Amino acid sequence: MTFSALSRDNNFERDRGDKVRILEKSYNPRGIEERWYEYWVSKDYFKPDPASKGSVFSIVIPPPNITGSLHMGHALNAVLQDILTRWKRMSGYKVLWLPGTDHAGIATQNVVEKQLATEDPEFRVAMYEVQAKNVTEKELPSERLYRHKLGREAFIERVWKWKAEYGGKIIHQLKRLGASCDWSREKFTLDEGLSRAVREVFVRLYEEGLIYRDNRLINWCPRCHTALSDLEVEHEEIEGKLIYIKYPLTPPVPPLSKGGYITVATTRPETMLGDTAVAVHPDDSRYKDFIGKTVDLPLTKRKIPIISDNAVDPSFGTGAVKVTPAHDFNDEAVAKRQSPALEFITVIGKDGLMTEDAGSRYAGMGRYDCRRLVLKDLKEKGLIEKEQRYTHTIGHCYRCKTVIEPLLTLQWYVDVRPLAKEAIKVVKEGRIRLIPRSWENTYFAWMGNIRDWCISRQIWWGHRIPAWYCQKMQNAKCKMQNGVIVSRVIPTICPYCGSEELIQDEDVLDTWFSSALWPFSTLGWPDKTVDLETFYPTTVLVTGFDIIFFWVARMIMIGLKFMGDVPFRDVYIHALVRDIKGQKMSKSKGNVVDPLTMMDRYGTDAFRFTLAAFAAQGRDIKFSEERVEGYRHFVNKLWNAARFIIMNSELQAPSSKPNFSLLTSHFSLPSRWIISRLAATADDINRALDEYRFNDAACDIYQFVWHEFCDWYIEMAKSDTRNPELKNSVIGCLLYTLDASLRLLHPFMPYVTEEIWQKIKSWEAGVRGQELEIKESIMVSHYPRSLLRDYQAEEDMSYIIDAVTGIRTIRGELNISPSFELNVSIRTYSRKAEEILRENVQYLKRLANASEIKIGMEVDKPEGSATCIKSSMEIYVLLKGVLNIEAEIDRLKKVEAEVEGSISFLNKKLLDEDFLLRAPTGVVEKEKARYEELIRKKERIMESIKKLKEAGGEK
């Protein structure tokens, strides 16, 4: 790219003298961001060469769902990863940030089903009626119907089409954020390579007996029409009713009216139709005689036994529980403990409708309609004893929020306990670090009592389970033992009977199954690729805590099992982004802040910096737009600092070629100071990023750029640029510090830093008479690190800062206009201070707007002057005739009172023998020195007050 491209945007212009100027007074990100991003990509900066030298730093992105649209969580996640990768890349590492997306089985299928539904005229009519006649949405035909109308193959094709059209949205949004991912390695969980990895893992786990199939209760979503794992169920507190139902004992025992019944309490009366027992505690004296008897289950013709089980809590309800093995996890366990085991009667089907087994009166009804009818029927028979308000938790589908129904079905499971054992070990041994560490407890707790993972889903979009069944099994012609062929490739004939009639399992795998392989499947596994060799294990995983169990835990288990090594060394767990009130952002609450809006409004850099500054460990982020605005000001400040430096540099004719070499220049004290402060800042930032303290790093650079570089150094440099002796070194130092600041800032604010950096490089080239063209890039320059401190300069500079702020304090507190030139006397406490101030008096004059400054250890307080006392000097501002003596005395008295307070505090401390005896000598010495200083300060103040009073008295 050459200069002609640059001049098109409105921030830069080239004038006739071949010079580039920044014209705009404020930074306008429009146009700039896209342009640099394209440039970086075109230069392959995001793409590591596995063969190159350097230590490896690798991250795999938590793959966003293809249905996703960038939200705050993604933005935070991506920005933190980008800060790390850009920082490491600039620090000389071989960096891979591997991007990709997740096929998101249920979510994607739901989206496409909805789309299909709205395309169907019948559905539209129904929808219209819902809106026009205000009938409930439940009367809409199920969206699932439309997928079945289409058929499996056509539907899958349709989803791929949808993906091609909309699936790349979030990737574009990530690019907009500036994410420096290697797009040439982008992966999708349903890619052929990754699918092969999925089959390989499934087959191996099956062969080792860690994957098996079983018929038991699972969480079923009647809306999504699939099984869910325990994790995919969200528990929510609901205010419901606890209903007490009388179950009549089977005659000939006493009739109902004479107490011949047993009362059970339930929140789900409709499930009574599937009851196969009533359970009581074996030691419950109230029910001792009931055990072994039967009751006539109301509304049915069945007799069910009264049994005993230790799990029954005698203090809850009536102490007697109805047992519905096919619709309640507790009851399932009870049923299986009995011998013989209790019967399972499924009365609610896969659509949430009552089955034939519920009886002809109820069959085909919705479960909630049925609940109402059952209650009505029971009431009519006089079997409702009472109703009680009761809050309890109910499971909901995490995708569609429908109430979960426990259902007895045949599903595939992973026996995760053996894997979990290893996964616990690696964290205990520190081979994987969770950061912040407090998450380790949560991790251990969950891993410790982990339950088998249900991995089959009754949907179409996903990895088909690599299992086949011989058709002849069904007519018993095939003798295959467990009835299933699990294979890496599609089998053509049954190995047992030779039949070619094989059908594949209809189910697909849980989306999280393929996610669990992400750190190595994306690098080419099961092949032994160079990428896998180079980048596995990855260095760090950056993720939110909401998917620790879904994803992180499973990656650790599977990674260890198949790679024999951890998938990552560090797991940095960041917070959730909430709204300003601390509430979760959600569409229904209407409190969602859109990252794209933020970027449009304030620029990507300001937005990124805000996220980094907010990312304190262990605390949720309450996002505030005001903060973004604040950091936009910071971007602008940086922009203007650059503008000033370039404009000042241009004051010199290009032919004079300023000397930028730091080593050969004569240095002013402020120059030495700012370079030392830069070194300190670079150190702090590197250390903070090393420990994932993003907010500290952001804060450090902000503080340095604004308050040290701009407020002090640039202000002081203003006079130096006109001084022929200092001009070259000061301009060199300004440019050097700006350049280093840009590099320090680049991982946080990639765009504006590149824009300015390019501008400087072009300008420098122009000065040297070279063609103005785009230099390489700031993103492949070196990150500042291990620079030398100049402690002497920092100490010396403190005298100047003390003097200037002292004068300003007097000016400010006495409300003296900044334009009023002051006459100042400074009495220093040391020769050193005197010397430094004398040498640098021009800075004092400029920064404090003083025309005359008297400096020395022997300087006296002039009559009619205001006083400010610092630890190394006393400052007097002459205000003869102007000074309000009363006000000045008041001001000094206030200071004195403060000093007095500190003195008495320290006095008490220093009289305390225990303190003198037990505190470390260093601390005691420090306190003593402080005490003496305060005493001296107090004396000076009192002297000043005395003089003022004398002067006032003369009047």
Next chain:
RNA sequence: GGGCGGAUAGCUCAGGUGGGAGAGCGCAGCCCUUACAAGGCUGAGGUCACAGGUUCGAUCCCUGUUCCGCCUACCA
């Protein structure tokens, strides 16, 4: 029921190993000083939730209490 985290300036939050608490925004005063008014300078504002304990000394470590979040669990 179990577990985790939070309570610091009017607001939002920082405060690696205990030694009289900081920032940003907001507020008040003075300023358009030729980079930036999206700016500069100055200032006000805090019994660090409450009660005990350890210590010479506690915002920080320990115990308890109160009020908020969150995660997790098969009491019908």
